[in-house]
Amino acid sequence: xxxxxxxxQEPLLKIANKVDNNSILQAIKNxxxxxxxxxxxxxxxxxxxxxxxxxxxxxxxxxxxxAIFGNVYQATLGIVALLIVFSTxxxxxxxxxxxxxxxxxxxxxxxxxxxxxxxxxxxxxxNFADSTAxxxxxxxxxxxxxxxxxxxxxxxLLAVFIxxxxxxxxxxxxxxxxxxxxVFDSFFALIPISLVLLIxxxxxxxxxxxxxxxxxxxxxxxxxxxxxxxxxxxxxxxVVILLEQILWFLGLHGFNIVWGxxxxxxxxxxxxxxxxxxETKSFADISIAPNTMTNVYAMxxxxxxxxxxxxxxxxxxxxxxxGREVAKLSLIPGLFGINEPIIFGFPIVLNPLMFIPFVxxxxxxxxxxxxxxxxxxxxxxxxxxxxxxxxxVSTWILGAFHLSPVVLTAVLVILDIFIYAxxxxxxxxxxxxxxxxxxx
Numbered sequence: 001x002x003x004x005x006x007x008x009q010e011p012l013l014k015i016a017n018k019v020d021n022n023s024i025l026q027a028i029k030n031x032x033x034x035x036x037x038x039x040x041x042x043x044x045x046x047x048x049x050x051x052x053x054x055x056x057x058x059x060x061x062x063x064x065x066x067a068i069f070g071n072v073y074q075a076t077l078g079i080v081a082l083l084i085v086f087s088t089x090x091x092x093x094x095x096x097x098x099x100x101x102x103x104x105x106x107x108x109x110x111x112x113x114x115x116x117x118x119x120x121x122x123x124x125x126x127n128f129a130d131s132t133a134x135x136x137x138x139x140x141x142x143x144x145x146x147x148x149x150x151x152x153x154x155x156x157l158l159a160v161f162i163x164x165x166x167x168x169x170x171x172x173x174x175x176x177x178x179x180x181x182x183v184f185d186s187f188f189a190l191i192p193i194s195l196v197l198l199i200x201x202x203x204x205x206x207x208x209x210x211x212x213x214x215x216x217x218x219x220x221x222x223x224x225x226x227x228x229x230x231x232x233x234x235x236x237x238x239v240v241i242l243l244e245q246i247l248w249f250l251g252l253h254g255f256n257i258v259w260g261x262x263x264x265x266x267x268x269x270x271x272x273x274x275x276x277x278x279e280t281k282s283f284a285d286i287s288i289a290p291n292t293m294t295n296v297y298a299m300x301x302x303x304x305x306x307x308x309x310x311x312x313x314x315x316x317x318x319x320x321x322x323g324r325e326v327a328k329l330s331l332i333p334g335l336f337g338i339n340e341p342i343i344f345g346f347p348i349v350l351n352p353l354m355f356i357p358f359v360x361x362x363x364x365x366x367x368x369x370x371x372x373x374x375x376x377x378x379x380x381x382x383x384x385x386x387x388x389x390x391x392x393v394s395t396w397i398l399g400a401f402h403l404s405p406v407v408l409t410a411v412l413v414i415l416d417i418f419i420y421a422x423x424x425x426x427x428x429x430x431x432x433x434x435x436x437x438x439x440x
Contacts, residue, residue, distance in 0.1 A: 302339025308416025
């Protein structure tokens with residue numbers, strides 16, 4: 001087993017080093033790291049809000065306290081796309097400054113430019129999705145949340161790249177050398193900023209000319225359109241999981257992007273099972289709902305089945321390892337299926353060492369769950385629950401208070417721990433080597 005791990009480790013470490021030396025990938029990675037405090041605060045706030053809504057929603061004080069935590073959620077995860085615009089642009093500008101010092105790139109101006117470019121690219125009509133609706137000036141919230149992250153990421157990188165290209169080739173207003181630095185930077189950037197915003201505006205018009213209501217809609221259709229024909233069986237489940245995980249690895253909310261399409265195909269199957277069981281109180285003739293295989297068993301603790309990863313970190317790493325602090329912070333949210341802290345904090349995003357288990361584990365979970373449900377060892381999930389319960393309580397309720405789904409969940413978590421463990425150790429060694437290199 002040791003030899004096999006070493007064989008896997010060598011090429012993965014080479015890839016990790018290449019990622020570490022790539023300006024764009026470094027900017028993306030650092031951008032998500034910069035967003036960690038906001039995603040952690042937002043995750044905890046949302047978790048507390050859900051519990052208050054579930055247990056104290058009808059009390060006199062419940063809605064008020066829920067609104068307090070809801071406001072914090074909206075100001076963190078609710079605007080995460082805007083945070084990504086800022087942090088991506090800033091980190092990319094810093095990376096380019098190191099490699100292109102002659103370009104006179106100002107990180108603050110580059111960041112503000114990216115922010116302005118983002119608002120040029122998104123529709124300024126709240127009813128943008130309905131071409132027949134009344135035009136209401138404003139911006140839809142989904143461009144600020146996870147749904148807008150891809151647009152934010154691309155626009156942030158694109159704006160800074162074009163800005164740096166123009167600055168490097170001195171396509172700017174020339175000023176004498178005795179001008180104060182802050183005045184010089186502002187006037188030097190005037191032409192690059194104007195051109196970048198014009199380019200983004202032209203791109204927006206071109207996208208709309210092809211009958212897409214936004215850049216986000218264009219990307220979403222390119223990714224999810226093939227899903228309309230994948231079906232509802234095990235192969236379809238695997239395809240959906242793979243696509244979700246790849247999107248998550250790139251820093252995009254895979255579930256939000258993919259589920260909008262597959263829910264139309266899969267959710268009716270589950271609701272039909274719920275209605276049939278409610279009427280007959282029998283598991284006979286209950287089909288396997290693909291959404292429960294994907295969202296419940298495959299993603300224990302959130303996308304990538306990261307509850308097993310959290311436990312693997314806590315069990316198999318020494319107390320001095322920095323990743324343990326992220327795992328401790330992620331444990332309670334992970335128990336409720338909220339895993340942004342571990343995805344962005346460990347991180348998993350753009351981490352080649354974690355890509356294999358992040359994709360492999362949920363696929364394995366889904367295949368095992370599908371087979372044992374098909375042969376009757378585990379009862380199908382047939383109850384429509386609130387979704388606010390902890391992992392094992394949730395599967396107990398979904399399985400009509402039968403223990404077999406809970407046992408299956410526990411077995412899958414144990415398997416997940418042992419699959420994640422060697423990769424966690426590899427990641428720990430890589431982090432230690434990087435830290436040692438930085439000190440030298």
